[in-house]
Amino acid sequence: MQTTQKIAITQLEEVLNAVYDSGSPVVKQATSDFDQPTKVFPTAESLREDMLRYKDLNRVFNCYSIYYPEAKGSVTERRIDLNPGAVSGHTHRFAAAGWGLIQLQCNFRDQPMIECRVAVNSKVRAQNWSSLYPEMGSPELWDWDVVNRHASRLVRLLRKLAKQS
Template sequence: MQATQHISREQLAKIVEAIFGQGEVIVKEASSRYDSPARAFSGTEALNHDLDDDATPGFRFYSIYYPEAGGHVYERRIELIPEKCDGHTHRFKQEGWGLIRLQCRSRAQGTIECNIAVNSEVRAANWSDAYPDMKDPAEWDWNVVKSKAGRLVRLLRKLGQQSSNKPQHPTA
């Protein structure tokens, strides 16, 4: 299940509120910065602050985990080739079949390309032999995963529809 929409920064704040408004949640960078563990975001204020951080403009990628969904989640260390990464040696990536992914890419004229995606139970089962470190997908409560991700995807689609219905202001 996934959706991609172009939305405003104000609309993205509504997505952030919805993420934290569905009960206990753990939100982390999906892929950490070089040589650092993934940063965690404790609430809407922390995540919104990261989204507004001009020090690293452009692309943001987060993992959303609702503990009530169960499953196995872990942080995988990725070894880098220092000669190809300005001397950096590693980074970390969040892994888990039922993790919900939020990707945000800044676009021209203040819009953000926002994508929310999650594996399906069928996809996880089909790929589980190829990724044994992620454990058995049956450990996940897929009804919870579908419910939480579905709510976020529906909101994103609604916000994207609202954005596309706004009158366009000509630039002079």
């Protein structure tokens, strides 16, 4: 399940609040900065500050992983070793991995509009790919009704906001 919508930058706050409105999510960078652990964002305000900080540094694309513990499942962080010399002065980064993680991506390239994307694996897709990624655990560990409920809620909100923009 996924959607990509353009919303006004003034609507970003509503999206971020919706992430935290239902349940107690664990929100992290989907991929860490070089040579750093992934950052965790305990509140909508901390997530907004991070997004805007990167926007101000001319990094126009941000991606975050959202995990709702009630969805159970298995979430891991994998280390990505960079090819020597590929990124001057850096050796690695980390990435979140889990079949039921919800991805929130925001692209600030066309301000004052933001391209927002919410995406999550389906149970069927996770089952089809699970043999290739055994380190992510079994998709059967996830409560897919919970994953879909949260993802659908965020997708509906983005579509509604896009119509208002």
